[in-house]
Amino acid sequence: MAKETTIAPASPSSPTVGDMIMHYFNLEGVKHVFGIPGGGLMNFLVDLKNNTDSIEYIICRQETGAAYIADGYYRATGKLGVVVVTTGPGATNALTGVMNAQADGSAMLLLTGEIDQKYFGMGYLQEGIDGGLNINAIFTAATGYSSVVTSGTDAETIIKQAFRDALSIPRQAVHLSLPVNVSIEPLTNAVMSVNTTAYRTNPQGAPVGAVKKAMTSLLACKRPLLFLGNGCRQALTDMSTYNNLLLFVETFGIPVITTADGKGIFPETHKLSLRVYGMADCMWPYAYLTATDVPYDGIMIIGSSLGELSTNSWLPILKPQGPDAPFIQVDINQKIIARSFEVTQGIVGEAGAFINDLAELIPAVKVDTELIEERKQAIATIKKQTPFINPDSYYSNSSPVEPAALMRVLQETIPPDTKIFIDAGNCVGWSVHYLAIQPPASFYTSLAMGPMGFAVGAVVGAKIGCPNQTCLAIVGDGAFLMQGNEISTAKKYQVGAIWIVLFDNNLSMVSQGMDYFAPDNENPDVWKNLYELGNPDLLMYAQSMGAEACKVDSPADLALIMPKVLEQANTKHIPQVIIVDINKNATPPYYNPVYLPKKANK
Missing domain, CATH: 3.40.50.1220 (TPP-binding domain)
Structure with a gap:
């Protein structure tokens, strides 16, 4: 449970809406915000610049990634994840990550900039509220609460409601749109709360x-x-x-x-x-x-x-x-x-x-x-029976690596308090089935919506929030290509996150699933061929983003390098990427015969 926080309000001669937002950020214990700046945030960027002693604005590489990073920060710390991006495409790029946070019960506040109100409806570049792209309507449908801060008279009521909804049970994602002129508008008769319990509480009982x-x-x-x-x-x-x-x-x-x-x-x-x-x-x-x-x-x-x-x-x-x-x-x-x-x-x-x-x-x-x-x-x-569908693959030492064996090596080598983030795809099946998680270790997925790329970004936020713990993401090569640019964010801010990338040059969850349910008798490899990724050099890609990266093709090699990977991530704060060459024909435990319909005949 969040502890009650008390803080005195800022007292400039004429406090503005931006001052008020910064006051409530500090009151709620916000230490980091994540996003990409832009013109629609111009005046609020000055507020962030003037408060760098208490709040760090982490500049990410893309707004979806920023939302995933903020989500990972919340999951690892229990503290509100805050995303700050500009209007128009900045807001829509953040949508998937924010929607995912809402679906999975993560506390997140998205603050999007907006053009000056005097230009509403006139076709101003990146207009988001009063133009054809109604940002508020989009986020009303995607989050637990969305509103536009229209003036200094309604700002405090709206910001309190946003925090109340985000930190309710279950936790929610919320959105505020802040027109650039409103952030510098003076507050009228401002009386800002000095503790969080003055404006929000949570249910604490059961009948x-x-x-x-x-x-x-x-x-x-x-x-x-x-x-x-x-x-x-x-x-x-x-x-x-x-x-x-x-x-x-x-x-x-x-x-x-x-x-x-x-x-x-x-x-x-x-x-x-x-x-x-x-x-x-x-x-x-x-x-x-x-x-x-x-x-x-x-x-x-x-x-x-x-x-x-x-x-x-x-x-x-x-x-x-x-x-x-x-x-x-x-x-x-x-x-x-x-x-x-x-x-x-x-x-x-x-x-x-x-x-x-x-x-x-x-x-x-x-x-x-x-x-x-x-x-x-x-x-x-x-429990005397094996818990695994395929125990032989779990104990395998063959090359290329059986994904189940990969999980065995991780089980044996990572610290007991590791925070593990799982992306969407076949990596879910391997990790859910073959890893045994015991607190203080923790395990996070995004199964309500299942967006690819979630864990690639989320592990960065987790490590920012918990720098003294190992934070590791298990991801597929397709997801890694989607959000791998956030390695550059980790490099810039000296965040020692670790990515384990399952490389099979394919969107295998789709190709294997289609082959299972809709096999082609005349061209049995058609699904695999359709969804290949072009054999990208992920080693060079990761290195170009600032990571120390290596490639392994056997369980023994992985076990050998893990101590150094952990050392470099946790003490040198250098992002680490391990590309694991996996058995391309390995099928994850999604197709358990005791549950599923019979495989279609070829």
Whole structure:
């Protein structure tokens, strides 16, 4: 949870809207803003220049990348990510990154410049609000809140609302448009807040009676299951709440699964963890969900909307067996409860408060020791099986590198508190399935929207926010080509981020998927050939952007260079890129035969 902040307002003789924005940036603990300057920001750039002692404006290489960097900064630190770009194309370039932050529950404020109001509607270059390109309408549809600061009289109300919405639960992306003339407009009777609790707060409770009912229902089951989504991530950064979660599941022997985007919020090395269910999931959840000797008969979901990737396209096996089997869904957002599956009990509540209430109720519960021990034994039996679809590839030492083996080497070589960012593409499947994440390590994806290039930028923001921790991105070659120019940003600001690039010269998630579902009998390689990337020299590309880069084609080579890579990134602050030549025919664990339709006949 964010701590209350108190700061005295700036007191120039005639404070302006720009002064007011800088005051609230400081009040909210903003230390970095990310973006690209332009004429629509001209007057606000003076405010940023005059406040370089407290706020650093990180100049990125492209506005989408700036938004990804700000998103990574928020995810790694829990602090608001702020993006500042100019009007027109500056604003639209930022759109994908901001929309992705909104979809994944990241707190982000996008501030876009705008032309002088006196030129509205006259065809001024890059006009964004009153012209054909209505920036406010675009971001109203894409974010949790969007507004135009039209004068000094409404500025404070609007900026407070933006912070209130961005830092609500769930977190949101918000947008403010600032006409260039408004930023220097004097404030009338300005009385700026001196602490954040004066204008925003967050829900901190769950209905105790409903918590007790849910706990009673779940504990009456012989084979209950706890399913945690990304909506629990923020709550579980609080160690007291995290320990209460462990206390609850360990007391009653309840196995835990997570969604792919919630991977690692519960330790995957824990004896009660069945790891991930859904996209690229572990094999253990299927065994538990489909057991016939003692059937799975109750589930409690906390912080998941139960979307497609979290449920294997809403596979019915997630529904527990039995006419009165509890299906309990807990979320702060009542709009998503029972959206995908009918529930026996829906609870609108904050995840952390709900988990803490569960722990507080433990002493009042009579523990069935025999049942709990029998259940723990059943879980242990399941976990004697391999969690992997293809364990041979995980233990392979062949060249080129099996992507599963790449994950094994990373598992063995990176520090235990590494922040890992996963891009969109096949790298999601390999990392979700084959890595085992345990706090303090953390694992971040962008699976709500799935934009390529997210992790390429996000890892830079994470390292800026957490310079003393290893921050590493696992990306495909296509995504790396999209946003790899942000390596230059990392170089300029001495940010020792690390990129692991899976090189197969192809958009393989698409080509393999099309070959699986729409094979061409006459030209079996057509899909692979259609989506090749032209064999770019990514080594030279990374070096030209300022990174130290190397290429490996075996697990042994990767293991050999990792200590130096970590040293150069973390102590010399030099961006590091490792191009991994992977087996081009390796298929990620998206096509698990126990879930998917049969492959089309060739």
